[in-house]
Amino acid sequence: MIITGDDPEYIAFVKAHLRDQFLMTDLGPLRYFLGIEVSSTSDDFSISQEKYIQDLFARAALANKRTVETPMELNVKLRPTDGDPLPDPTHYRHLVGSLVYLAVTRPDISYPVHILSQFVLAPTTVHYSHLLRVLRYLRGTITRCLFFPRSSSLQLQCYSDATWANDPMDRRSLSTYCVFLGGSLVAWKTKKHVVVSRSSVEAELRAMASVTTEVTWLRWLLADFGVCYDTHSTFVRQYRCY
Incomplete structure (x- = not known):
């Protein structure tokens, strides 16, 4: 359960009333929810998905530690006929779907994810190589987050x-x-x-x-x-x- 607002007394009243009606546990301030990490101070708060990215690396079985500066090459234009068809497109589809959710807090990968998601029906080796580039970019920028100053x-x-x-x-x-x-x-x-x-x-x-x-x-x-x-x-x- 997530309760928002700036009146601590009323928040405490609502939680006490809910405890009387339902079996619930107060987990304290929001820290982690559906793969999204929330960090807050008196001056600002930020949201990120660093742990989600680490889990994504494990699922992708990305062995090397190489990183790249950009998530996609400049002026690249992918076609459905580029490369050879992947024998099993399930892994590609799973990774692209994970990147779609990751884009909730990472607008810098919005463009390449949009491009790569167009080939989930019949991905090829070329499409998969560009997908791996996005993952290498994330490895080098894993700590980036969305920052929201209160002022x-x-x-x-x-x-x-x-x-x-x-x-x-x-x-x-x-x-x-x-x-x-x-x-x-x-x-x-x-x-x-x-x-x-x-x-x-x-x-x-x-x-x-x-x-x-x-x-x-x-x-x-x-x-x-x-x-x-x-x-x-x-x-x-x-x-x-x-």
């Missing part, structure tokens, strides 16, 4: 970007965005467009539309919580030449 401002800042005709098979683009509430990263996403963009401008506009939808929802959510937030939102976009 952060309530200004929403949004960053979005898009590729154009990035997929070599269907020519559809990718859009990605991240949203900060003050200095805290609260939302991020990488997604392939459902239609083909006929220009890089159209692809960028679709990316902006996606992050605008997310910001609108976050504003409604903050309003429901009774949070007074800064109404100024900043969009920062990176333009590319194609």
